[in-house]
Amino acid sequence: MYKDTVYSAFNLLMHYPPPSGAGQHPQPQPPLNKASQPTHGVPQLSPLYEHFSSPHPTPAPADMNQKQVHRPLQTPDLSGFYSLTSGSMGQLPHTVSWFTHPSLMLGSGVPGHPAAIPHPAIVPPSGKQELQPYDRSLKTQAESKAEKEAKKPTIKKPLNAFMLYMKEMRAKVIAECTLKESAAINQILGRRWHALSREEQAKYYELARKERQLHMQLYPGWSARDNYGKKKRRSREKHQESNAGGKRNAFGTYPEKAAAPAPFLPMTVL
DNA sequence: CCTCCTTTGAAGATG
DNA sequence: CATCTTCAAAGGAGG
Numbered sequence: 001m002y003k004d005t006v007y008s009a010f011n012l013l014m015h016y017p018p019p020s021g022a023g024q025h026p027q028p029q030p031p032l033n034k035a036s037q038p039t040h041g042v043p044q045l046s047p048l049y050e051h052f053s054s055p056h057p058t059p060a061p062a063d064m065n066q067k068q069v070h071r072p073l074q075t076p077d078l079s080g081f082y083s084l085t086s087g088s089m090g091q092l093p094h095t096v097s098w099f100t101h102p103s104l105m106l107g108s109g110v111p112g113h114p115a116a117i118p119h120p121a122i123v124p125p126s127g128k129q130e131l132q133p134y135d136r137s138l139k140t141q142a143e144s145k146a147e148k149e150a151k152k153p154t155i156k157k158p159l160n161a162f163m164l165y166m167k168e169m170r171a172k173v174i175a176e177c178t179l180k181e182s183a184a185i186n187q188i189l190g191r192r193w194h195a196l197s198r199e200e201q202a203k204y205y206e207l208a209r210k211e212r213q214l215h216m217q218l219y220p221g222w223s224a225r226d227n228y229g230k231k232k233r234r235s236r237e238k239h240q241e242s243n244a245g246g247k248r249n250a251f252g253t254y255p256e257k258a259a260a261p262a263p264f265l266p267m268t269v270l
Numbered sequence: 271c272c273t274c275c276t277t278t279g280a281a282g283a284t285g
Numbered sequence: 286c287a288t289c290t291t292c293a294a295a296g297g298a299g300g
Contacts, residue, residue: 161278161280163294181295181297181298182296191277224280224293228282229282230292272299282291
């Protein structure tokens with residue numbers, strides 16, 4: 001019943017003329033202080049993504065219009081870390097939304113801070129945050145070497161505006177649809193991001209700007225170069241036209257085949 | 271276990 | 286200087 005409704009709505013969308021780029025969406029260029037436009041400003045959309053480009057962009061979430069609410073960004077998995085009093089960050093600009101950004105939470109990266117709670121942004125090179133480097137009692141030479149590296153935990157990049165937005169909205173989107181795959185969720189989030197008004201996006205750009213500032217204060221010597229190339233590098237010809245590889249996309253479909261079954265998505269999600 | 275997928279934006283690398 | 290690449294998050298999927 002409900003499913004049928006949604007599916008017919010989906011079919012309706014399928015036959016809608018594509019919005020052809022921005023359409024009547026708010027301008028894709030939000031940036032307040034953006035120095036330069038991203039070179040990949042017009043991402044290639046997967047067919048499904050295209051189909052979901054509804055002419056009725058998702059209305060901005062209600063709670064974002066009430067700006068006086070200013071609820072902290074929701075990071076469910078990290079909520080425990082955020083129960084700090086602002087006093088513990090006294091020397092830092094407390095206007096900064098440090099609670100949104102793992103690397104802004106106290107931990108081993110904060111010089112002289114007594115708290116020992118390791119925060120998610122500072123992870124041992126293994127990538128496992130739960131790992132306690134000092135569990136073992138005996139140290140071989142190789143181990144001391146590894147320990148050395150463990151003592152030099154990876155400091156992650158500060159989150160940009162969109163990442164902050166994703167962190168806040170992901171749970172909401174997951175709750176509204178049956179999907180859990182991040183790749184699919186991220187497509188929706190990207191769609192929603194573009195549907196946001198300038199003011200709504202500005203909130204996140206400002207947040208990101210402050211977090212970068214705070215990140216600089218916390219880790220003065222840090223550079224994005226530190227993590228550059230640390231992850232597995234992806235194949236060279238990715239972002240451009242890559243689809244030639246015949247790889248599945250987030251919906252488990254194959255982009256160039258285009259006849260993939262539609263995922264079940266409530267329209268409210270998009 | 272590791273990498274990909276997918277998104278945007280920031281920043282490093284490259285030509 | 287313009288362009289390209291990588292990495293931030295996230296979790297299912299596939300090798």
